[in-house]
Amino acid sequence: MLTVKDLYVRVEDKEILKGINLQVNRGEVHAIMGPNGSGKSTLANVIAGKEGYEITGGEVTLDGKDLLDMLPEERAREGVFLAFQYPVEIPGVSNASFLKTALNEIRKHKGLEELDAMHFLKFMKEKMKMVGIDDNLINRPVNQGFSGGEKKRNEIFQLQMLQPTLAVLDETDSGLDIDALKVVSHGVNLFRNKDNAVVVVTHYQRLLNYIVPDFVHVLVSGRIVKSGGKELALELEDKGYDWVTNTVPAAETV
Amino acid sequence: MENTRSKDWYISSFKKIEESLNGESKTPFHELRKNAISKFEEFDFPTIKNEEWKYTNIAPLLKYNFKQVTGVKISKKDIEKFLIPGLKVNLAVIVNGNYVPELSHFYKQPSGVRIESFRNMVLNDPEFLMKYFGKYASIDNGFVALNTAFAFDGTVLYVPDGAIIEDYIHILNVSGAEGENVLSQPRNLVITGSNSKVRIIESYHSMADNENLTNVVNEVIVGENADVEIYKLQNENMKSFHVNRTQAYQNRGSVFTHYSVTFGGSIVRNDTNTLLDAENCTGNLYGLYLTEGSQHVDNHTLIDHAKPHCQSNEMYKGVLNDSSRGVFNGKVFVRVDAQKTNAYQSNKAILLTSDAMIDTKPQLEIYADDVKCSHGAAIGQLDEEAVFYLRSRGIGEELARTVLIRAFANDIFETLTSQILHDHLNHIVYAKLK
Structure with a gap:
């Protein structure tokens, strides 16, 4: 479904991604792990279409469609969802009205009828129950005054509401205590099915105890230096990132 | 010079009106007008050399000979579109500065409440009027002087001790006449007693698409522990000139809340001031302006903390499009006696184009040492x-x-x-x- 081929990305003069290759199929969960500054978040942002990145080579496609040629909103309508590492606070826009607008924009794109207030509310109530989010957070402005855990939970709630085909979770575990981590992971696991895919970007193995990946890729200095099954994450946890960074040829780490 | 020529025009207009007054020209109340017109003679209209008018050039409005117009016929249907749908209000309709009783209506009020035309007060109860009139809005520039000299009509509201006015009082101002440049100068007076409560909507609209000048003065006396809210809504046509001075005076424990919302007008200048002259008062000044084309909107505010243990909140926001221009000048005085003052001011604007512009000047003058004052300004683009x-x-x-x-x-x-x-x-x- 998602194909990343030989992707090179720069920010200003600095090369961040240096030839990434990744194939994600329906029904799969991939974890991208790596130390700080390895380019994990850059990869997530480039897939979602954030500005400020210069693509100097390669391609990213979703079901054969060129993602890099699309605006962020077009990618979202095609089924890409980025759960933000730092969800943005939007004063004056209630969570509910934000999601209604977003959902209907996506439905319009798919040729579906827009949901009216009543049907939207019914749908939202179901999802609220599923993710364990209460009325209070729904009626408040988007993320405003939310705790770290509430913000992340809100991202997963949006994931459930918008039902994308590809969910990219950028450091969703950062700033979460163990209880919040369980709730958020539970939401992601409920989302998983044979028709969609999840890419989990994380520094720590911890999250992968709850969202169990099919594949683990280790990103170091803008390259995937190792790929494997879920046991690779445990091995990393045990041996630390030095274990893989040392496997990168010295000349290339400069 | 436009300034002198324009001044002469208003002075001769005053004389003409005076001649038609007959007996009224001999009354003590008229002495107040005469005093104001001589002050007007002393002043010029403000220019950008005046610090308080530095960013607002009123020269375009001096090109017109605005005149008082009476007898414009307007029906209930004409004003319907200016009403707030679904809101039950006591309605005072002012057409070209003149109170129109046929279009106004009031529900039964608590005993002692007076809602009547300024004109009526001048003719029938000038002693009452003169206890308050001109005591709060000082004549410190040409516009206030002009309004005071032409103080013939408007709305007077008296709310006695303990009276609560349930429904909003909507003072609905409409200006304009075909082929005329209309001068509307309503003068409003709001006097509230202790523990009273009233909410007022003060809205401005246009009938014809001409250049008109609306020059308003409001004096508001907020009684002990009284709660007074004013919602000012400026929705005149895009050629209009609008100058508004609102001066509130707050007694002990009172709350005064003012919203100033500006959508229309070519040049709009609001001076919204409150004097917290006793302990435990709260003053809230909020404002929003949305401008486009070449609109110019200037909001000047003054929150004067004269006594201890008071608080004030101020928040003004603007969204400026095209080549429109905004001015925000927010003064907060904390006088030497005003210990334990808590004052907060915020001023934010979004500029939608590179041609839009705002001049903003928060001005905190603090003479007491045990106070909490803060202000923030943020001008820029969207996040x-x-x-x-x-x-x-x-x-x-x-x-x-x-x-x-x-x-x-x-x-x-x-x-x-x-x-x-x-x-x-x-x-x-x-x-x-x-």
């Missing part, structure tokens, strides 16, 4: 992180920006107690920012 966040959820860029701008503006109405008024204002913002 691009927020724009991306909305887009990443499938919302198109244009809609994302519109959603964020509307949210920025509507935030000012969050504290409104009336859902109907809240929705009405949101609706106007929604339509303006599409």
